[in-house]
Amino acid sequence: MVSVIVATAKNNVIGNKGDIPWRGTLPADMKYFAEKTTGQAVIMGRTTYLSIPAKYRPLPNRLNLVLSSASIPDEGVITFQSLQAAIDYGINQDKEVFIAGGGSVYKEALNGQYQIDRVLRTLIDLETEGDTFFPTLDHTWQMAKEECHAKDDRNKYDYCFQTYERVRL
Ligand SMILES: NC(=O)c1ccc[n+]([C@@H]2O[C@H](COP(=O)([O-])OP(=O)(O)OC[C@H]3O[C@@H](n4cnc5c(N)ncnc54)[C@H](OP(=O)(O)O)[C@@H]3O)[C@@H](O)[C@H]2O)c1
Secondary structure: OEEEEEEEEOOOEEEEOOEOOOOOOOHHHHHHHHHHHOOOEEEEEHHHHHHOOHHHOOOOOOEEEEEOOOOOOOOOEEEEOOHHHHHHHHHHOOOOEEEOOOHHHHHHHOOOOOOOOEEEEEEEOOOOOOOEEOOOOOOOEEEEEEEEEOOOOOOOOOEEEEEEEEOOO
């Protein structure tokens, strides 16, 4: 199974100036990401990998597969020069593969050339400025599941965990 996993604002913003605009304000989404990806393989672009605070990377208990034309020297990271090679590696290790950004990697993953089974999107009830966007999901995707939560004293915004699957023809 190959999944895209992302959190977006309502205007599809996923990042600004190399960071996530809502960082630290939505721990429920961090927990969701950890629950889904722990024990599995996570594919990230170099920029996203390096945006994770140093003490939290590589992501623990996961295969960290980083896309870059260079080599990332961190112990526990495997570098790939193509998305397909990283996907194949994760599958061959009997892992579920999660494509975790950033913008350039999501765009490539959803360009129709890859076998992507589902998109796990956390939709945050927020419109915010940004320089990196999640691509619009085309008509081949439909929402199969949605679970919404109200903001609370730990989570600053309302949010929904959405699962998109391919439309069955
Ligand atoms: N909201 C979310 O869920 C979420 C998730 C992840 C990231 N983000 C945000 O997204 C932003 C980063 O996105 P971005 O588009 O700027 O960068 P990115 O996609 O994280 O990384 C881009 C880099 O990855 C490498 N790369 C990408 N595709 C490749 C391929 N097919 N083959 C080889 N290398 C490849 C290249 O590295 P080299 O230059 O080394 O060749 C490229 O410069 C940040 O703001 C981050 O916080 C948000």
